[in-house]
Structures are given as structure tokens and as C-alpha cells.
Amino acid sequence: xxxxxxxxxxxxxxxxxxxxxxxxxxxxxxxxxxxxxxxxxxxxxxxxxxxxxxxxxxxxxxxxxxxxxxxxxxxxxxxxxxxxxxxxxxxxxxxxxxxxxxxxxxxxxxxxxxxxxxxxxxxxxxxxxxxxxxxxxxxxxxxxxxxxxxxxxxxxxxxxxxxxxxxxxxxxxxxxxxxxxxxxxxxxxxxxxxxxxxxxxxxxxxxxxxxxxxxxxxxxxxxxxxxxxxxxxxxxxxxxxx
Numbered sequence: 001x002x003x004x005x006x007x008x009x010x011x012x013x014x015x016x017x018x019x020x021x022x023x024x025x026x027x028x029x030x031x032x033x034x035x036x037x038x039x040x041x042x043x044x045x046x047x048x049x050x051x052x053x054x055x056x057x058x059x060x061x062x063x064x065x066x067x068x069x070x071x072x073x074x075x076x077x078x079x080x081x082x083x084x085x086x087x088x089x090x091x092x093x094x095x096x097x098x099x100x101x102x103x104x105x106x107x108x109x110x111x112x113x114x115x116x117x118x119x120x121x122x123x124x125x126x127x128x129x130x131x132x133x134x135x136x137x138x139x140x141x142x143x144x145x146x147x148x149x150x151x152x153x154x155x156x157x158x159x160x161x162x163x164x165x166x167x168x169x170x171x172x173x174x175x176x177x178x179x180x181x182x183x184x185x186x187x188x189x190x191x192x193x194x195x196x197x198x199x200x201x202x203x204x205x206x207x208x209x210x211x212x213x214x215x216x217x218x219x220x221x222x223x224x225x226x227x228x229x230x231x232x233x234x235x236x237x238x239x240x241x242x
Contacts, residue, residue, distance in 0.1 A: 004065050005237040006058030007090070012233030013055065014038045014093075015172075019226030022206045026220040033223075034202040035093060036107035039100060049101065056097040063090035065242065110201020118187065119196035128191050131199075135188035142180030149173030160239040165232060172229020175222045179205050 017038035021031040031037060042048050042055070070084035096107035121130045148154050149170045158165065183205035190198035200208065209219040 001242050003058055003061030004242045005240075006054060007060075007062035008058070008233050008237035008240060010055035010058040011062075012230040012237070013042065013051075014230075015226050015233060016230035017041050018202065019223045019228075019230060022223035022226060023220060025207060026210060026216045026223055032109060032203050033206045034110040035096065036109045037203065039096065039107050043100060052097055052101055056094055056101065059090050059097070060094045063087050063094060066090060109203060111199075111204045112201075114183070114187065114199040114201040114204070115196050118190050118199035122191075122194060122196055128194060131191035132188060135184045135191055138184030138187060139181050140184075142177040142182075142184060144177070145173045145180060146177030149177065157241045158236070158239045159241055161235050165235045165239070168228050168232040168235065171225045172232045175225025175229060178209075178222050178225075182206075182208055 014035055018033050018035070021033040021037055021041075024031055025033060032040070039052070042051055045051070064087075066083045066087035070080050070087055072080065099105040100107060117134075118131055121127050121134065124130060149172070152166055152170060154169045154173055155161075155166060179202060183200055183202065186198060186200045186205060186208060190196055206219060206222065209222060210216055212218055
């Protein structure tokens with residue numbers, strides 16, 4: 001239980017840094033607003049390696065817990081599927097962190113990962129269709145997060161925190177949903193154009209928001225939402241049912 005709480009705190013650190021870099025980009029700065037950029041920022045700090053090891057242990061504990069939930073016969077099939085997706089996400093984060101800590105290998109950006117996956121799919125028979133389906137899946141995930149935030153369903157596993165935590169979670173889930181929808185739309189455009197170079201991850205999706213009408217302000221609002229989600233993650237470390 002203690003290690004899973006550490007994992008939620010680690011997730012909060014990553015989202016806080018992603019949100020702060022995105023806020024910097026909104027006001028004309030630069031940076032890489034995704035997990036690889038956040039990991040790099042932590043690594044560059046005094047005692048950064050110690051913090052990364054703690055994050056690795058916590059995220060690994062989250063991965064094991066979510067995998068156990070996915071394999072459990074308790075609960076709805078939908079909930080088990082969501083746990084499986086979370087477990088995969090945490091495993092990928094742990095692999096990135098271990099690659100940096102043990103081999104000095106920098107974590108790949110979500111943009112490059114998205115382009116690599118898109119390129120691989122496009123080389124397959126019916127590749128455009130497969131990428132299009134993947135794009136719809138990412139958009140659906142984003143809409144799901146927006147719905148979760150709007151309806152406050154994320155609170156079902158919280159044992160406390162009150163109204164303040166509800167508002168933090170609402171802002172955070174909606175912000176994550178907007179980013180996922182933007183990423184899905186851009187992956188869909190890559191499918192239509194048969195061009196994997198158009199596919200993006202979190203960083204590319206956030207930077208694409210800056211090009212929309214009132215883009216810098218939209219990006220700033222989403223960035224603030226991601227920072228608030230980071231605070232919500234810290235609340236999860238305190239009150240999430242494990």
C-alpha cells in the first residue's frame with residue numbers, strides 16, 4: 001500500500017513537470033512537454049537519481065497492483081480492461097526510467113514513439129485503416145477522460161478529500177482528455193495523409209493546441225489543468241482506495 005501511494009506521488013511529479021513545461025511553451029518558451037522531458041528535468045536535479053529510483057519503485061508497485069486488478073474476477077469487464085491499460089502504461093514508464101538509470105539511455109519522446117508505431121502500422125496490410133482505428137481509440141480515450149471529469153466518476157475510488165479534491169480531479173481529467181483528443185485527431189490526419197511524420201504524442205498535441213484559435217490561452221488553460229491533476233495525484237496518494 002505504501003509503495004502504491006509512492007507511485008501516485010510519482011505520477012503527480014511527472015504531470016506537474018509536463019504542465020509547467022506546457023505553460024512555459026504557451027508563453028513563448030520551449031521544452032519537451034511529455035514524460036521523457038519530465039524525466040530529464042528530474043534527472044538534472046541534485047539527487048535526481050535518488051528521486052528517479054523512488055519513482056521507479058512506486059510506479060512498478062502501481063503496475064503490479066493494476067495488473068492484479070485486471071486479472072481479478074471481481075468487478076466489471078470494463079473496469080478490468082481499464083486496469084490492464086493502466087498497468088501497461090506504468091510498465092512502459094518503469095522501462096523508460098530503468099533504461100535511464102541503468103544504461104543512461106534517454107527516454108524516447110511520446111512524439112517519436114507515436115511516429116514509430118504509426119510507421120509500423122502503415123507498413124502493414126490495411127495500414128491506413130489500422131492507424132485510423134488507433135486514432136479513434138485515442139480520441140475515445142480522451143472523451144472518456146472528459147466524461148470522467150465532468151461527471152466526477154473518478155471520485156468512486158477516493159475515501160476522502162472533499163470538494164477541493166473533486167475540483168482538482170475535474171480540471172485534471174478534462175485537461176488530459178483535451179490533450180488525448182488533440183493527439184488522436186493528429187494521428188488520424190497522419191492516417192489520411194499516409195504520413196507517419198504527422199503523428200504526435202503528448203508534446204506534439206500540446207504544441208498543436210498553441211496553433212488553434214486563441215491557442216496560447218487554450219494551451220495555458222490545459223497546462224494549468226495538468227498541474228492541478230498533479231495535485232490531485234498527491235491527493236490520490238493520500239485517499240485513493242488500494
